[in-house]
Amino acid sequence: MRITGYRTLSTVQEWGRPVGDANGVFADGTVPVPMILVTTDAGLTGVGLGPGTDAETVFAALDGEDPRAVTALYDRMLRQTFKAGHTGAVFGTIGAFDTALWDIKAQAAGEPLWRLLGGRDRRVPAYASGLDIGLTDTELVAVYEEYAAHGLRAAKLKGGLDLERDRRRLTLVRDVLTDAARGTPPALMLDANESWSRKQAVRHVCALERTLDLTWVEEPVRRWDAEGLAAVGRGIRASVAGGENLSGLEQFRPLLAAGALDVVQTSAVWGITHFLRVAVLAHAHDLPVSCIGSTPVGLLHAATTTPNHLAAELQHLRPPLGLHLDLRIENGAFILGDTPGLGIRLDEKTIRTPASLAVGGGTNVRPESAGLRLLPAAVTE
Template structure:
C-alpha cells in the first residue's frame, strides 16, 4: 500500500495584539519602538489518510508579511509528498528558496511547515513530541521574563516576581542595558535583595553593551550569583562573547537572534556561551534545532531555548544536559490548552504532538489565509 501523502495545507497570517506595549534595552536606546503585536504564520497540514499537524513561525516587528508570503510560495511543493520524510522535505523547501539564502525569513517560513510535520508525526504515533524524541525528563525548570521589562518600576518588578514564584515559576529574568548603567545595577541588586539568595535570577542586556561595559557590569554583579547574563554584546560577536565568558564568574547566554544553524554552531565551536539559547522558529523549526542541540550536548553546554514555550518545552525535555524554558504568557490566547506549571517547572503536555489546538480567538486575529491541495 502506498505511503500516506500530504493532501492539504492551510496557511494563516495572524496578528496577535499584546496587552501592553513592551520595551527592552533596544527601545531605551532608541533602536526600536515598543512592541505592540506579534505576527505569526500558522501552517496546518492534513494528509490523505486524515492525519493532521500544526506548526507556526513568528516575527517581532517588521518581516511578518514576508514570512507569510514566502510560506505561500513554498506550500505547493509539499502537496503529494510523504510527511514522514521530514529531513528531505526541509532541504527540498530550502532549495526552492536557495537564491535568498538559508537564514532569516528564508528558513523561518520553512520552520512553520517543519514544526507542523513533527507535530503530525508524533500525533500519528499517539505520543507527545517529547516522548517521540526520547524525553529525558517529565518537567523542565522554567523562568518568567514578562514581569521584568523596562517601563516597570522596580517595586512592580519585585511584585511580579513574587506572583510568578507563587504560581509555580522557578526563576525570574529582568531586563538591563539601559543608558544608565548604575540604575541597571541598582535594579538588579534590589531584586536580589528582595528575593533572597535562593531564587534563580537571570538578566538580559539585549545586545546593548560593548566589551568593556559588559566586563565591568559583569564583575559588578558577579557576587549576586545570577544564573546568567544574556546577550551582553552584539549577537554576532562570537569572539567577544567567548572573551567575556572566559573572564566572568557569571555564565554567558546568547543565541536567540541567530537565524541559521551555522551561526549557532559558531557559538558552540568558539566556546562563546555556557547557556545556548536557540529559537527554533527563527532558524528553521524542529529539525535544525535538534541538530544544534546535539552539537551543544557534545560540547556539554546548558540549554535555554528562547521564547515560544509552546514549541520549546518538548525540545528541552529531550535534551540530555541542564536546561530551562522561558515562560511567556503572550501566546496563551492562541491555543485552547494551557501548559501546567508547578514546583518551579513546566509539566510536559499529555496529548499527542505538541498537545495544542488553535483557539477560535486566533481565527478572529487572522488577517489573511490560503488553502493548498485537495479539499
C-alpha cells in the same frame, strides 16, 4: 498520508502592560503571534508558530510529500531556499513548517510529541522572563511575585541601558524569589539584547557582580561576534548565553570553536529539528542548551529528550488568544500533557488578528546609539 496545503494565520499575545528590551518597548503590550497550519489528506492538521515569509516558496518542498518524513523534509526546505538563503524570517518560516510536521507525525502516531521523540519525563524546568524593561519597580515586583507563586526560582531581566537601574531591579527580583523560596537564593540572569560594545559589557557586568551573583549574561554584544563574546566571557564571572537569533546550524560553528558561549540558546520559532541539531552540537562541546521564546511548546517536547537541556524560558503565564495548550506551570516547570501531537488546540473564533504585522518599532528596530552610549539611556529611547 500526503500534505495537501497550508495557510497562514495570526493572533496576538496580550500582556496588559508594556513589554520590551534595550532596543525598544511595545507600550500597549500587544504582540503579534503568526502561525502556519499544514493540512493533510488524512484529515490531520499541524500547527507551527512562526512567520510566513516566502511561505509559498518554502511549501513547494513539501507539497504532496508524506509529512512523517520530517527531518528529510526539513533539509528539503533548506535546499529549496538555497540561492536566496535561509536566514532570518525565511528560517522562521521553515521552522514553523517543521514544527507543524512534527505535530502531524505525533498525531498520526496517537502520542504526545514528547513521548514520540523518546522523552521519559514530561517536566521541563523553567525560568521567568518578563520582557520587563518598561516596568516601574512596583510593577516589576508584582510581575515576579506572580511568577514566584507558580514556583519559579530563576529569572531573566531585560537591561543594559543603566547600570544602577539594572542593579536595583535585579536586587528587587532576587529578594522576591528568595522570600518565596524561604531564603534560597535564586538564579539571576541579565539580557542586554546586543546593546553593548565588548568593553561596555565587561565594565557593566563586573560592576554588577560586586553585589550580585549572575548566572548568565545574554547577548552582551552582537550575536555573531565570536571574538567579542569570548572576550566578554573571559572578563566576567557569569556565563555568556546566546544563539537565539542565529538562523542556521552553520552560524553556531565559529562561536563554539572560539569558546564564545557557555549556554547555547535556540529560539522556538526556528523549529524543532533545528533545536535538536543545535542541542547535539552543544552536547558535543559539553555545553548546556536552552529553549527561548514566547510560546516554546514545540521545543519543550524536544527538550524532554535532550540530555543537556538546562531550562526553558517562560514569558507569559497564559497562551496567545485563541490557543489552548495541553501544558501547565507547576513548581517552576512546564508540565506537558498527553494530547497527541503538540497539544495545541486552535479556537479561531477567539483569535484576535493583529492590527499590523509590519516590522517597525518596539524591539524590532536597533537604536542608532546601541553600543555607542557614554551615559545611561532612557528606557524608551
